[in-house]
Amino acid sequence: MSTILTSISPIWKVLLVGLVLGAGLPALFAFGIRASAGTVGPDGTTAAPEPAGRAIAAVSFVVVALVVVAAIVVLASTKAFLAKFGLS
Template identity: 45%
Template sequence: METLKLVLESVWRVLLVGLLLGAGLPALFAVGVRGAAIGNGYEATDGTTHRPNPLGTVLAVVMFAAVIVAVILGITVIVASGFGLRVSFENIYPTLVER
């Protein structure tokens, strides 16, 4: 019974990370693209035009920055493991430490 509990706990963690990174980052990017469209003004399918909204630009910048930080952090984890290091999240910001 203990083994089944450990397996289900591991599956739940993998599913959560997969949803966050597999679907979450593209969703953030899509929100950023939508924010950029709102920030520049756009024409709806019914022909109405919408004025540029600066909050859309701010939203786009924040979303794109979050995606870029996640990608850089992922690359850092991969490269660090190749050098025998690991990324530690003990501080406010990630640091590289020896294994």
């Protein structure tokens, strides 16, 4: 029984990372798109987005970009680290 619990315990970490990166980042990006969208009036005219919406959108886009850049850096540095020791 303890062998099963030992092998199952890391699954929550994988699930958490999958939820954050697999569903969280696209949801954050969509939230930024929605925040930067203007409003459409009943007669079809459009209004520019509010400054607060633009600020929210900018922050969400910066967070998504930083996570993507960090993931690329981690992947690149891991491969370089392994290659340095001849393990790749």
